[in-house]
Amino acid sequence: MLRFGPAEGPVVVAALPLFEEANRTRAFAVTILRALAERGIVGLLPDLPGQGESLLPTHETDLAKLRAGFAAAAASLGVPVFTFAIRSGALLDGDAQIAGRYHLSPMTGADLRRELVRARQASSREAGEAFDPAAIDTATEPVELAGNLIAPAFLAELSAAAPSTEAVRTVRLETEAKPADAKLPGSPLWRRAEPDNDLAFASAVAGDIAAWIATCAG
Incomplete structure (x- = not known):
């Protein structure tokens, strides 16, 4: 600190x-x-x-x-x-x-989640990779978004966080x-x-x- x-x-x-x-x-x-x-x-x-x-x-x-x-x-x-x-x-x-x-x-957490998903979509397009945002909701392993590995439970928390x-x-x-x-x-x-x-x-x-x-x- x-x-x-x-x-x-x-x-x-x-x-x-x-x-x-x-x-x-x-x-x-x-x-x-x-x-x-x-x-x-x-x-x-x-x-x-x-x-x-x-x-x-x-x-x-x-x-x-x-x-x-x-x-x-x-x-x-x-x-x-x-x-x-x-x-x-x-x-x-x-x-x-x-x-x-x-x-x-x-x-809000929902705004942050949307920005993270958009960043992942953009990077996937540039790399020619497939990415389905809906897969986040069923993921059981950390998801890579905007260069960060994030726990699915954390992403779920963000949806309602304010x-x-x-x-x-x-x-x-x-x-x-x-x-x-x-x-x-x-x-x-x-x-x-x-x-x-x-x-x-x-x-x-x-x-x-x-x-x-x-x-x-x-």
């Missing part, structure tokens, strides 16, 4: 998106946490079960393990914390004891049509082919998080 900021102060625990989007947005999330540290806010970025440096293989994780890992990270400092989740990371903070949730471009709506501030890109509490200019880094960063966007998000925390504390 990476830790940023002062020894004491408001605490933000970050949840990266699931699967490949975590790699694409990690530098962006770290930039935001460093910017929060400059504002006197403690930041934590845990590697959850099946993510990052975790020793658990991706195909052995599921929503329950990920949520329990995030809740444990949030409880590790023994003080009320705020969460900051990007995209499908918003599916992971529902079991944590928190003071407030900040969701950046959150998505972000928590309690004590949440939802922020989206200006280009997104879905409703939000605020919209910011920036780049959808999670859609890029390679990991990247957007310093101006990260600064705007950090500023919004800091202002939101100040409002919650008040």
Whole structure:
């Protein structure tokens, strides 16, 4: 778990998106946490079960393990914390004891599953391979989607998974049509082919998080 900021102060625990989007947005999330540290806010970025440096293989994780890992990270400092989740990371903070949730471009589990299936369909077409999405529902072994081996039970869980709506501030890109509490200019880094960063966007998000925390504390 990476830790940023002062020894004491408001605490933000970050949840990266699931699967490949975590790699694409990690530098962006770290930039935001460093910017929060400059504002006197403690930041934590845990590697959850099946993510990052975790020793658990991706195909052995599921929503329950990920949520329990995030809740444990949030409880590790023994003080009320705020969460900051990007995209499908918003599916992971529902079991944590928190003071407030900040969701950046959150998505449902069903949306994530559709994107994973579309990515697999596209790669199968390019490789000239056959792929039947319906086979996912009857699979008994891990399924490879977008370069990740995922347990069929995890994929089934995603169909009904949704972000928590309690004590949440939802922020989206200006280009997104879905409703939000605020919209910011920036780049959808999670859609890029390679990991990247957007310093101006990260600064705007950090500023919004800091202002939101100040409002919650008040």
